[in-house]
Amino acid sequence: MIKNFTFPASWSQMRWGLTATTLLACALFNTGQAQTWQSFTPPFRDTLGIYDIIAKGSQTAWFLGFRFGEENSAQIAGTVDGGASFNVVDIPIAGVPYTPCMAVTGDSTLYVMALQDWGNAVTLKSTDGGKNWANTKTPWDPSVSWPDYIHAFSDSLILQIGDPRDGEFEIYRSKDAGASWARIDGAEIPDPRSGEFGFNNCGDQVGSHIWFGTNQGRLYHSADEGASWDAMQTPLDGIGALSFSDEDHGIVVGMYGIADSVQTLAFHTEDGGRNWTELSIPVGTIYHYYGVPYYFKNRSVIVATTYTNPQLFGVNQTWVSFDRGANWILYSEGEIAGWPEFTSPQNGWAGEWGPILPGEPTKVFKYIGQALVPPSSNIWQAFDPGYTPPNLGCSAIEVLNPQTVWALHAHYSVNDSLYGFFVDSLVRTARTTDGGASWQTGYVPVGNPAFVANLCAIDAQTAWVAGIDASGGGSKILKTEDGGQTWKHLTTAPWDPVVSWVNFVHFWSPAKGVTMGDPRDGEFEIYLTGNGGQFWSRVPGDKIPDPLPGEFGYNNDFDVLGNTIWFGTNKGRVFRSDNAGASWQVYDTGLPDGSLEFGDNGHGIFSYVDFSNSKTELRISRDRGETWTELNGIPEGGNIRMNSLEFVPGSNVIVMTTTNASLLHGLFRTWISADDGMTWKEIDHSTNIGWMEFSSPSVGWGGQPQVLNGPSYLFKYTGSVLTGLLTAKALEMEVQAWPNPVHEQLHLSFRAPEAEDFILLLNDAQGKLIERRLLRGVSMATEVLETQHLPAGNYHLTVASASGSKSLAIIVH
Known part of the structure; x- marks a missing residue:
């Protein structure tokens, strides 16, 4: 498979040896945490606990804090620039403060409920962001009242809730921004039970509705901004x-x-x-x-x-x-x-x-x-394999059959434009033997820090992983025979722990295998085994074309078809062996760098991604890699980043996944081509697929590259309705679309011999997906597509099912 989450060019100068500086950098990045929360330290006067937060989007938030038992510790921190700076102000509460809740209106008006020395309830207001404060004169009883919750419905309408006093919950409303307060009549509030009270900040509000909870499991609710209330018992x-x-x-x-x-x-x-x-x-x-x-x-x-x-x-x-x-x-x-x-x-x-x-x-x-x-898609179904910690990046997928799939994951340092160096020992495998219904995960002891090269599986129990132990163990091949629960280091491959760098391992059978690494002693380091890795023999240098100065391969950048095996290099060259690695030839693609993928018809694509400019170039070979020609029909004129590309076995179709300039936020899209990459059709624009493998037109899986946080999703191809499209089989039914040319609305109708699942795709002339509809279990349908918003031009309407596909040319005026 082609995969373009490679490392920056500067990394090529480092990868031969792991210096102390490199290992220190690994340790510094080794937080083990997903990028879920960014921390800030507002300049509070003391160590405080945060007890209330008012958020107003990504840039503005207010934080109320105090320290239990410490006098004059109540403060508020506010930011209006997303945390780049904070303004911290004191809340003038005498003695030991207790400040359970606050409200914010506009840009600078603050309300704070407080107790002074655990009594003497007061509500303060500031109209200048906390520089100056005034008592709102809320008629709390200083010896009895206990405020719990405050909410601002608007700049003028403020509601305060406190524990029972004189037999009723103490609820006040102000319609003039706190200048005056009216207590809600007890007849409008269900009576509290004996000993019942509320908790600090235990409330919520949506529109005109507001709620607060009590220590006896009752939920009080008002639908009219606190004017009248009802209460209901919860199971708590x-x-x-x-x-x-x-x-x-x-x-x-x-x-x-x-x-x-x-x-x-x-x-x-x-x-x-x-x-x-x-x-x-x-x-x-x-x-x-x-x-x-x-x-x-x-x-x-x-x-x-x-x-x-x-x-x-x-x-x-x-x-x-x-x-x-x-x-x-x-x-x-x-x-x-x-x-x-x-x-x-x-x-x-x-x-x-x-x-x-x-x-x-x-x-x-x-x-x-x-x-x-x-994740939501009609084409890819998301599965969480259940790793702990969760946020890992997929490095390889092996699809053995519809039921058995292996995936390899590791932990990377990642930002919006590039994957970084490996950061720790979190190398994991996930395996399903029931089509994704359940998963078994395992730890692969590559090293700490570890770099994974690839995964090769031949059945549900047996697999190999190649990788590098950056702590000094060097290149390794590990094998499992129990579905990934335990792994054995095959120490017989004579890698040099300082110089060698393994890129992949592949087995055709339990006995016959090959592994390849970067040049050592002037030749690519390639070993063969005929006994399952008990003994490895290095392929002689005269059987391998000499590497160019500075040339090396990439992790998992190889493909196999029968006994033919290819691997690509950072110099844009393709090495090929027709005898399972015993001897090799080399061919130049004309691209400066890249990755390769071959189909079962011997056609191959070599891709080069310019990460700094988010551009992709593709070249195709139709003679098993010997000659290469440029592909000019790349989607978006090549102004995208290709993530993965796969020839679908049993068809002439290629599937490609891409993103725009952002690795983390997309736009993530899936494309197909039925003409060797000359033209492309978008079929999905929601799923982040970084690694992909198909075993047939109806069985395929993808893996999510590492993102900022969240699960390590694996995606099962569920677009069975596209099987006919992938096999390029003509759909035997009549499809009508009118009017054509069209301006405002396109009407579509079809009648099929029997009920099936169908998918409708409307693509523009460049293949970009305009609209997609999924029709389940129908034999006939009439659909209306709105076209008045589309630019004038040529479009393609496709109806596809598992039986085949049919396309119509549509002109929009």
């Missing part, structure tokens, strides 16, 4: 946190016990609290919860941050569920990310929840990970 004995995405869908969380015996329970409602369903919780109920935010305008996505005991030294984790808590995905470990507050799937903030060890700076966190949306 006490509500410690709650979150709603709309007036119907919400979560309540409760924790029980003390110290190491704390347990957490959570329940979910879809009808505004009338009925509740227990929510599954990550890794059982033994975790504390820092926060459970339900997504902004999303009923399915939940983010939860948790910690285990002991609080200061336990495991801190961030979890995401895309299905209302039915399944949880571990996104990161290590950050004490309390009170997470999201305003969109891309933008969120969190803060270190106290108490924190004295003297340590207080951290706040900005979410910098992938947008929290589940």
Whole structure:
């Protein structure tokens, strides 16, 4: 397969030896954490715990903090430039402060609820970002009142909630920005039970709806901005946190016990609290919860941050569920990310929840990970193999049959434009023997730090991994015979631990194999075995064309067809052996660098990706690699980055995956070509595929390159409706499209001999996907496609199923 997550050119000068400086750099990058949260240290006067966060997008957020038991410790930090700078202001609370909640309106108006020396309730207001403060004269009783929650519905309408006083919850509304306050009449609020009270900051608001929870498991709700209330009992004995995405869908969380015996329970409602369903919780109920935010305008996505005991030294984790808590995905470990507050799937903030060890700076966190949306595609189905830690990059895939698939993953340092050097020992394999329904993962002891070259599997139990132990062990070949649970180092390959650099290992059978490495002693280092790796013999130098100065190969950049094997180099050359590696020829592609892929018809493509300019060049050979010609029909004029390319066995079709200038954020697209890469048709624009392998027109898998955070997704090709397209078989049915030429609406109809799944593709003249529709189990259909927004020009309409495909030329005026 072609894969273009290669290292920068400067790396070629380093890869021959691992200096102390290189190893130090590896250690410095070896955080072991996904890039989920970026930490900042606002200049608080003391070590504080963060107890409330108001987020207003990616640039603006406010953080309320104080330190339990310490006088004059209450402060607010605000940023309006995404964390580049913070303005920290004091909250003038006499004595020992307790500040449970705040509200923010506009750019600089702050409200803070507080207790002074654990009494004397007060609500303060600042209209200049905290430089000056005034008492809002909320009529709290200084000896009895206990404020819990404050919310600003608008610049003028402010609501405050406190514990019961005089037999009713103490709820105040101001319609003039805090200049005056009116207490909600007790007749509008269900009476509290004996001993019932609220918790600090245990509330939420959506539109005109507002909620708060109590220590007796009741959920109070108002649909009219706090003017009148109802109460409903949840299955919890006490509500410690709650979150709603709309007036119907919400979560309540409760924790029980003390110290190491704390347990957490959570329940979910879809009808505004009338009925509740227990929510599954990550890794059982033994975790504390820092926060459970339900997504902004999303009923399915939940983010939860948790910690285990002991609080200061336990495991801190961030979890995401895309299905209302039915399944949880571990996104990161290590950050004490309390009170997470999201305003969109891309933008969120969190803060270190106290108490924190004295003297340590207080951290706040900005979410910098992938947008929290589940993968969605009609072509690729996502599977999480379940690695811990989760965020690894796919390095290779082996598709043996529809049921058995192997994948190799490692941990990289990655940014938006380039993969970096290997950073640790996290080399893993995932294997399924039931088409992805279940996965078995294993650790491959390559070294620490480790660099993986490739994976070769011949059945469900037997596989080999080639890689480099950068701690001094050098090049290695490891073998498993138990499905990846244990691995044995085959020490018989005579690699030099300092000079040798293995690029791949391949076995045709349990006995017959080849491994190839970069030049050593003036020749490429190639070994053959006929007994499963018990003994290796080096191919003589006179059987291999001499390398050019500075020439080397790339990890996993090879292909095999029968006994013919090819590998590519950084000088744009292709080496070929027709006798399983015993002797070699070399051919020049005319490109300066790149990777190769061959089909079962002997046609091959060599690709060169200019990473700095996000451009791709392709050349094709139709004589098994001997001569090469330029391909001019690359999508987007070549102004894309090709990730992977695969000839589909049993067809003349090529599948290619690409991204634009961003490795991390896309646009990610899948293309197919049925004419040796002369023209391309886009079939998917949502799935990040970095490595890909097909075993037939209907069986293929892809692997996600490492991203900022989240699971190490593997993707199963589910586009069976495209099988006819991949095999280029004509669809035996009549397809009509009218009017043609078209201006506003294109009507399409077809009638098939029998019911099937069909896919409709509308592509422009360059192959870019304009619209895709999936029709399940139909024998006839009539569809209307809106075209008034399309530029005038030529388009292609394709109807495809497993039986074949049919295309029509469409003209848009």
